[in-house]
Amino acid sequence: MASLLARAFRTIGKLSLATTIGMGLVAGDALAQQATPSPGSAKAVFGAVTLPTQGAPQSIGFYAKGCLAGAVALPADGPTWQAMRLSRNRRWGRPEMIGLLERLSRDAARNDGWPGLLVGDISQPRGGPMFNGHASHQIGLDADVWLTPMPRHRMTAEEREALPFTTMLAKDKFLTINDKVWTPAHARLLMRAASYPEVERIFVNPAIKKKMCDTWTGDRTNLGKLRPEYGHDSHFHIRLSCPAGSVGCTPQAPVAAGDGCDKTLAWWLGPEPWAKPKPGTKPPVKPREVMVSDLPKTCQAVLAAPSVSSARAATFGVKGGGSAAETDAMPASGNTPPGQIPQQ
Numbered sequence: 148m149a150s151l152l153a154r155a156f157r158t159i160g161k162l163s164l165a166t167t168i169g170m171g172l173v174a175g176d177a178l179a180q181q182a183t184p185s186p187g188s189a190k191a192v193f194g195a196v197t198l199p200t201q202g203a204p205q206s207i208g209f210y211a212k213g214c215l216a217g218a219v220a221l222p223a224d225g226p227t228w229q230a231m232r233l234s235r236n237r238r239w240g241r242p243e244m245i246g247l248l249e250r251l252s253r254d255a256a257r258n259d260g261w262p263g264l265l266v267g268d269i270s271q272p273r274g275g276p277m278f279n280g281h282a283s284h285q286i287g288l289d290a291d292v293w294l295t296p297m298p299r300h301r302m303t304a305e306e307r308e309a310l311p312f313t314t315m316l317a318k319d320k321f322l323t324i325n326d327k328v329w330t331p332a333h334a335r336l337l338m339r340a341a342s343y344p345e346v347e348r349i350f351v352n353p354a355i356k357k358k359m360c361d362t363w364t365g366d367r368t369n370l371g372k373l374r375p376e377y378g379h380d381s382h383f384h385i386r387l388s389c390p391a392g393s394v395g396c397t398p399q400a401p402v403a404a405g406d407g408c409d410k411t412l413a414w415w416l417g418p419e420p421w422a423k424p425k426p427g428t429k430p431p432v433k434p435r436e437v438m439v440s441d442l443p444k445t446c447q448a449v450l451a452a453p454s455v456s457s458a459r460a461a462t463f464g465v466k467g468g469g470s471a472a473e474t475d476a477m478p479a480s481g482n483t484p485p486g487q488i489p490q491q
């Protein structure tokens with residue numbers, strides 16, 4: 148059983164590699180693409196680690212330049228969430244991040260007419276740069292959540308690899324929301340996510356921000372946390388501030404006061420961010436590949452530190468760890484009858 152599963156996942160892994168490379172380009176957060184990192188690069192080294200370190204959680208460095216110790220995993224399934232693209236092994240984060248996702252999923256299901264979350268990438272087991280898809284997500288305090296509601300049935304691992312992203316943007320119109328897919332529940336979900344004090348900012352497409360500015364009639368106190376950004380039209384990106392007392396976590400400047408429905412948004416809706424480089428201008432110099440030695444020094448110790456005994460042992464909310472047979476079982480999802488929740 149275990150080896151069958153393992154083989155299935157190797158196959159899915161190979162298949163998904165091709166699709167993720169293509170998909171990453173359209174999936175937002177996609178400014179840091181490199182399909183084949185050099186051996187020894189931070190992307191290659193952190194991408195090859197399969198388990199987190201033992202011990203207390205520690206976010207080291209900055210969201211876009213750092214690593215993570217003591218990560219825990221979001222269970223692949225919960226009553227109000229399903230983790231996606233399991234083959235990527237990126238459902239690791241600080242306990243604060245994982246706890247927040249679970250709470251958001253419950254609150255949104257209870258109050259906002261959003262049946263559950265499809266959770267995308269969080270971080271790698273020891274954080275660090277990823278070979279595709281994101282510049283940040285390196286210290287366990289960033290998570291992507293799909294703007295697609297969770298389906299009623301528990302998806303198989305294969306479905307979670309293959310389910311396509313649904314953009315909220317209208318085709319053939321400049322930065323315009325498609326009102327056939329966007330619903331008031333989307334707006335409530337975003338404002339629910341922004342309502343938690345530990346959530347510092349949420350990245351959304353500029354068209355989504357505009358839609359929120361134009362239509363949100365409730366309390367606008369937290370609307371300023373929604374930050375316009377490239378991509379982010381089929382998922383949104385939750386970023387937590389450095390938790391209190393987390394030494395080594397480099398904070399980001401707080402968001403400006405106000406709802407953000409101002410000239411900063413107007414800039415995003417103007418031509419400048421989307422302008423093609425003028426003919427004859429030199430292409431920007433490609434930045435040098437990030438090596439492990441470019442990250443905070445502590446990250447080398449994080450790479451060398453002993454692993455937890457199994458993924459299950461470090462899955463958030465699992466009591467007493469798991470048996471060896473369950474160690475590399477990513478999702479039990481395909482074989483789980485609806486209503487029965489594995490890894491809880």
Ligand SMILES: [Zn+2]
Nearest residue numbers: 176290291384
């Ligand atoms: Zn993201």
